[in-house]
Amino acid sequence: MNYETLLREHHLKVTPQRLGILSLMHxxxxxxIEELYAQIKEQFSSISxxxxxxxxxxxxxxxxxxxxxxxxxxxxxxxxxxxHIHLLCSACSEFxxxxxxxxxxxxxxxxxSHYELHGSCIVLSGLCEKCQKEL
Amino acid sequence: MNYETLLREHHLKVTPQRLGILSLMHxxxxxxIEELYAQIKEQFSSISxxxxxxxxxxxxxxxxxxxxxxxxxxxxxxxxxxxHIHLLCSACSEFxxxxxxxxxxxxxxxxxSHYELHGSCIVLSGLCEKCQKEL
DNA sequence: GTATTTGCAAATGATTTGCAGTGCT
DNA sequence: AGCACTGCAAATCATTTGCAAATAC
Numbered sequence: 579m580n581y582e583t584l585l586r587e588h589h590l591k592v593t594p595q596r597l598g599i600l601s602l603m604h605x606x607x608x609x610x611i612e613e614l615y616a617q618i619k620e621q622f623s624s625i626s627x628x629x630x631x632x633x634x635x636x637x638x639x640x641x642x643x644x645x646x647x648x649x650x651x652x653x654x655x656x657x658x659x660x661x662h663i664h665l666l667c668s669a670c671s672e673f674x675x676x677x678x679x680x681x682x683x684x685x686x687x688x689x690x691s692h693y694e695l696h697g698s699c700i701v702l703s704g705l706c707e708k709c710q711k712e713l
Numbered sequence: 714m715n716y717e718t719l720l721r722e723h724h725l726k727v728t729p730q731r732l733g734i735l736s737l738m739h740x741x742x743x744x745x746i747e748e749l750y751a752q753i754k755e756q757f758s759s760i761s762x763x764x765x766x767x768x769x770x771x772x773x774x775x776x777x778x779x780x781x782x783x784x785x786x787x788x789x790x791x792x793x794x795x796x797h798i799h800l801l802c803s804a805c806s807e808f809x810x811x812x813x814x815x816x817x818x819x820x821x822x823x824x825x826s827h828y829e830l831h832g833s834c835i836v837l838s839g840l841c842e843k844c845q846k847e848l
Numbered sequence: 849g850t851a852t853t854t855g856c857a858a859a860t861g862a863t864t865t866g867c868a869g870t871g872c873t
Numbered sequence: 874a875g876c877a878c879t880g881c882a883a884a885t886c887a888t889t890t891g892c893a894a895a896t897a898c
Contacts, residue, residue, distance in 0.1 A: 668831065697784070702833050
């Protein structure tokens with residue numbers, strides 16, 4: 579993925595810090611502010627939390643990045659993609675994407691409610707396969 | 714609904730403040746901390762925010778109440794019920810429940826991921842019927 | 849060259865904690 | 874009676890803001 583292009587397409591200037599943020603977000607899949615700050619300090623030891631917040635906010639406003647609010651844990655951030663399901667394991671905190679066709683659900687929701695839908699935040703929680711066996 | 718019984722069933726002591734909180738939550742459907750504080754002050758003028766937080770947290774821990782994390786706005790609280798969809802209008806901030814059969818989705822998610830699912834937080838956002846017409 | 853971004857420090861906002869007094873069972 | 878709850882004040886944690894120096898375009 580070319581992060582420079584991605585930034586420019588979303589009307590954001592290219593800075594080394596932003597490239598670092600996107601690269602981490604891409605390799606981690608989902609990441610919260612705390613983890614992001616810890617990781618990015620390894621590349622930019624003097625980066626400040628304020629910069630991180632400003633950048634994340636700018637990216638979310640420009641829809642380059644999506645915030646996923648998750649019950650019980652801190653918000654995660656991911657590079658924006660098509661609507662999909664998130665799964666959270668309440669034992670080991672694994673947090674993964676699940677690509678299922680959401681159109682049947684979205685269509686049903688839309689026609690029953692007469693809403694014109696633009697976004698979704700779907701988090702299902704339970705036990706992952708591994709944790710089911712270990713408990 | 715009998716709030717006293719509800720509290721006892723969830724191993725929480727009955728206090729006037731808690732009855733007030735549940736009553737408001739039931740009549741409002743969904744409510745955030747700020748709204749709740751403003752409303753409950755009319756019944757208990759000396760109630761403190763700390764008490765409100767402690768009670769909400771206790772109720773959430775005992776699963777009497779569910780926190781709904783919503784993108785862009787403050788968390789809402791509701792009396793716990795079966796999994797369902799929430800709809801948020803991004804123009805007028807209407808926030809409503811939509812009762813659709815979620816079993817097809819949950820079953821598909823479960824069998825594809827091998828997760829044993831326990832909870833869901835589903836928020837769809839868009840424009841309500843009224844706001845579509847006005848824009 | 850101009851506008852934006854960065855990093856620091858300080859300010860704000862939200863939530864939690866400690867504790868003395870009160871109320872529930 | 875004993876333990877949990879309330880309300881206050883203070884502490885903590887998360888996020889935002891203001892500003893001078895550095896950087897992007």
